[in-house]
Amino acid sequence: MGRAEYRAWQAETVDALSPHVGVVEACTLVGRSRATHHRQANPRPRVHGPWLKAAHPAELSGAERDQVLALLNSEKYADLAPAQVWARELDEGRYWCSPRTMYRILAGAGQTGERRRQATHPAKKVPELVATGPNEVWSWDITKIRGPVKGRWFHAYVVLDIFSRYIVGWRIETVEDGHLAQDLVQDIVTEQGTAPGWLHADGGAAMTSKPLASLLVDLDITRSHSRPRQSNDNPFSEAAFKTLKYSPDYPARFDSIGHARAWMEAFVTYYNHEHRHSGIGYYTPASVHYGTAVIVQTHRQATLDAAWAAHPERFRARPKATDLPEKAAINDPERRKSQEHASKA
DSSP, rough: HHHHHHHHHHHHHHHHHHHOOOOOHHHHTTOOOOOHHOOOOOOOOOOSSOOOOOOOTTTHHHHHHHHHHHTTTSSTTTTSSSHHHHHHHHHTOOOOOOHHHHHHHHTTOOSOOOOOOOOOOOOOOOOEEEESSSSSSSEEEEEEEEEETOEEEEEEEEEEEETTEEEEEEEEEEOOHHHHHHHHHHHHHHHHHHOSEEEEOOOOOOTTTHHHHHHHHHHTTTEEEEEETTTTHHHHHHHHHHHHTTTTTSSSSSSSSSHHHHHHHOOOOOOOTOBBBBBTTTTTTTHHHOOHHHHHHHHHHHHHHHHHOOOOOOOOSSSOOOOOOEEESOOOHHHHHHHHHHHOO
């Protein structure tokens, strides 16, 4: 028996028992709600549409509401809050309604948003940088690392080459400062013996500081900045920081700034010279940066050729050493264009 059939049986049974034991007892015996039984036995016609209520004697008429809305949207008051309009009109000897009623009228017209003119900003330009060799594009950022006590932090400045992933320079300080960033970049350029074409960073205070900007102009380095709240615009620095903080020996806290600098020096040495980076064919950043990766590739290929000659059955095809990186890009223009064409297709 379905639900509808069961309810129909309940109603019929209650109707049959009611003349003998009464409606209340019949509903109890059958297990039927008395309210449901009475409602279905005496249905009331339902009025569809909005319920009508009597107008309050103090309620504004439709014409008056239109006048108030026109007043609020007038050129004189279009940028003012209703309370401001109410006070100014009162000073002019005119009372229309209360400020709260003005808000209700605006709400009824769907105009409860910000009434003042809003500043409009052009869309931030997507940074598009491509490097086909070392020292063409550097990326840098600052990350916080925990100090000896809660609430005390040290700041790690890290600059890396996006093509080779080589950390070209770093420093750890107690503050973020544009002068410190300026000194770091100057020292790196002196050590590398060349300046990159681009220096990319996010929009932090140190990254956009005047001291650093002046230095970049003097060195003929073009600045590039990430868009606000777009971590993907600085992927190489973010990835390096993740590798740093997920290192097995990364401490929960550093005892002192000296401890932090000593650990960072050891990490950078490992990262540059021992870490096989997946983004560059599992070569070390130093070998790619200084051009020795081709020797490593040749050695790898010789090892693979020997393994192939000894046991070809263990391979589906002749093994090949991973390719050397050809380019690195932030928001690769070619890839973006192909994605745009695919989305339009």
